[in-house]
Amino acid sequence: MPRNGIIPSSLLTGIYCIIGWQGLVVKDFWVSWALITWAFVSYFVASVEQLAFAWHLKETGRMGFLRASLLVYLVIMIGIYGVVYLLPIAGWISATSENKFYCIRDASFKLLTSMMLLATNDLSNLLAMQHRAETLADDFARLMETVSVPIFGVNPKGYINQWNQKSADLTGLPKASALGMPLVKLLTSARRVELEEMIRQVLAGEIPATLEISLNPLEAEECSRFGLQMKKVMLVLSAAPMMNMVGILTGVTFMGYDLTEIAAFREAEARKNRFMAIVSHELRSPLHGIIGLVESLCNSEKDEVRAKRMRMVTNCATRLLDLVVNIMEMASCIDAQRTGNATKQLCRDPVELPKIVDEIVTLIKNSTDKRGKSLVKPDVELINNVEAMPIIEADAYKCTQVLYNIITNGCKFTMKGSLTVSSKVDSENKWVEVRMTDTGIGVARASLERIFEPFEQEDSTEGKCQEGIGLGLSIAKEVVGRHGGRVLVESGLGVGTTFLVRLPVVMAADTRQAQTPIQEKVAQCRAVLRNIAITPSDSPTTDDKPSRRPVVLSVDDDLVSQTVAEDLLKDKYDIHMALDGHEALQYLKTCNVLPDVVLLDVMMPGITGIEVCRTVRQTLQRNEIMLPILMVSALTTGTATADAFKAGCNDYITKPFQEQVLMARIKSALKVKMQHETEIASLVARLKKMESGPCESLGSGLRKRV
Known part of the structure; x- marks a missing residue:
């Protein structure tokens, strides 16, 4: 590639001009022509170099061609100027013609030169901008590619x-x-x-x-x-x-x-939730059968030794059930912490904490540990000093779980002295406090935070003397936090421990959910059950000497669960069993008299209990009054409960259930049904009575009824 000859060409052109002027000034003929010849040689060398550079520029696009054209033009015009300059010397043209040439051509030469320079400059700027744009486009394309x-x-x-x-x-x-x-x-x-x-x-x-x-x-x-x-x-x-x-x-x-990894995570979460639901169902169902059958055998057993062993089996199964419930509850809490969404919403019940504490204290005093010994040590006094408190808005089951876990935890580690449960209400009636103070072995200050972690205990060695896997306190803290409250602990080694559960009278706004029609229905059912439990006079219609024994249709694919239900209900009800959803629907379509209550399991092969309930309500047109349906399942998820009530069930019972709970739920359903039937019978009797009277009385009676 030739170098740019602007500098040497400029020097040669300068020499050409100076020597040419000297050739005109010098008087000696030979010296003058020698100088002129030297000047033209300098011009020739500069022109050749510029033309060579122009030849190179023509290959570099439009800009190079324009610059080459400018150089060639300048070389030719300077050569013409030199020739015109020499012609008068030789006498070939007159000085007048030379002057005319200079006057006319000089202006056009400079004008054309200026135009070419401007075009070259504009084109140079345009090409520079184009180059930058192409560079940016290449960089952007490279960025998008990588x-x-x-x-x-x-x-x-x-x-x-x-x-x-x-x-x-x-x-x-x-x-x-x-x-x-x-x-x-x-x-x-x-x-x-x-x-x-x-x-x-x-x-x-x-x-x-x-x-x-x-x-x-x-x-x-x-x-x-x-x-x-x-x-x-x-x-x-x-x-x-x-x-x-x-x-x-x-x-x-x-x-x-x-989102591939996120989608895989979602799928893993869904699989995990399905696995937990299945595990919960498959573990709770056998435990339901074990507890129900053993309790039934124990009640009829006259041999005290065998009855004691049966009670031990019941206690073991109950402890295993508590373990399953706690593990599932902890998994639900961990999910809520990680995702920010609780998988099970808190219920909004009117909760009387003094009654809950009284029931828990009574239960603990009559409970035994895995060795068959009383949960409250012989040298320990369990004292209930809880005073009257306002009814708070909370999840009754969760509150019971929290207080039970904390009080039983104190019983485990208190060998002598006392465990006192007391209460306090703030002056503005915005908060309530339940305080559990024991005289047990205490907790080291360094472990006060650790004991609230899942699967953590003060003594985690293999030789620990207390049972449990360390979930009770972690669940208690999580549940109270979801209510908008706090769990505080004060302790020291050898000085006992004080747990303080502080709950708001009204649940925190971010934990409180607007009641849907399904939740309202659940609340109504719970209210009816509370009325039955509180008012002994509200006995079921089965005690009013009905013309026939009530019929219960039990639908469950598990024979053990069917046997448990039969043992619990056979003294007061006639039981008809169906082992799947298809058999239950066929019975309901063909029976002469509808059953009074249906106990319907949720998870069954073929057609689920939810689908059976929906078919009964929508296809068979049997409403909640005509045919009460109580869903029975080991599934404890909020979704399962919501789906069941949405399908049209009257109540939802979780396995394993206690005999008094099942009987109370059935009595509640029968009571509502019988009240409705009584009202209908009364209305029919009135109509018949009016039909036997004058037309005026009939019309008047109908108008009053309307």
Whole structure:
């Protein structure tokens, strides 16, 4: 590549001008022509160098050609000037002609030179801008190609015209194979319409919402033919218009956010929840059978030794049930902490804490540990000093669980002295406090926070003397926190421990949920059950000497559960059993007299209890008054309960249940049904009485009834 000859050419041109002037000044003929010859040699050398440089510039595009043309023009014009300068000397033209040439050509020469210089400068700036734009475009294209998110584009017809490396890595579809392929070919039919609508919105100048799609592998045969190893990818897409260099819309560019791992996590979470539900059901159902059957045998056993051993079996099963419930509850709490959403919403019950504490204290005083010894040590006095407190808004079951866990925890570690339960209400009636103070072994200050962690205990060694796996306090803290309260502890080694449970009278706003019709129905059922439990005079209609014994249809695929239900109810009710949902529906369609109550299990093969209940309500047209349905299940999730009430059940009973609880629920359903039937019978009697009287009385009676 030749160098730029501007500097040497300028020197030679200067020499040419100076020597040419000297040639005119010097009087000696030979010296004068020698100087002129020297001047023309300098011009010739400079011109040759400039022409060579111009020859090189012509190969560098429009800018180079323009600069080369300017150099050639300058060389020619300077040569013409030299020739015109010499012609008068030789006498070939007159001085007048020389002057005319200078006057006319000089102005045009300079004007044309200025125009060419301006054009060269403008074109130079334009080319520099074009170069920067091309550089930016190359950098942007390189960025889009190497960026860590999938970016691809389609033309207005939906064919892929852009496919970066991340898209190829995620899907396993290389760029060469993707270009020219219809994008909808990678989508399911359900998502194609949504994507086509998204493309239409972008091409119309609208701003579409993001779209969650999955790019699916091609057909197995096509992947095999091209040697592709594709995989499914979940993406959230945002779209923007694709413009060319002159601003014309040429397609749509998509940028995706990879949700594949998140989708896998969601699937794992769903599987885990299903697993927990199944494990809970499969563990609670056998325990329900064990506890129910053993209690039934124990009640009829006359041999005290065998009865004692049966009670030991019941205690073991009950402890195992408590363990299962605590593990499932802790798993639910951990999920709520991680996701920010509680899988089971808290109920909003009117809770009387003094009654709950009294029931817990009575229960603990009559409870035994795994060695068959009293849970309260012989040298320990369990004192209930809880005074009257306002009714608070809380989850009654959860509050019972919290107080039971904390009080039993104190009983385990108090060998002598006392365990006192007391209460306090703040002056503004906004908070209530329940305080448990024991004289036990105490907790080291360094362990006060650790004891609230799951599966943590003060003594975690293999030789620990107390039973349990360390879930009671962690569950208590989590439950109280969800109510908007706090659990505080004060302790020291050898000085006993004080636990303080502080609950708001009204649940915190972020934990309180608006009552849906289903929740209202649950609350109504609970209210009825509380009335039955509180008012002994509200006996069921079975005690009013009915014309026949009430019939209970028990629907469960587990023979053990059927046997437990039969043993509990056979003294007061006639039992008809159905081992699956199809058998239950067939019985309801063909029986002459409907059963008075249906005990319906939720999880059954073939058709679930939820589907059976929905069919009874919607297809068979049997409402909640005509045919009370009590769902019975080991499932404890809020979703299962909500689905059951949504399908039309009257109540939901969790396995394993106590005999008095089951009897109270059945009595409640029968009471409502019998009251309704009594009202109907009374109305029919009145109508018959009016029919036997004058027409005026009949009309008057009907008008009064309306």
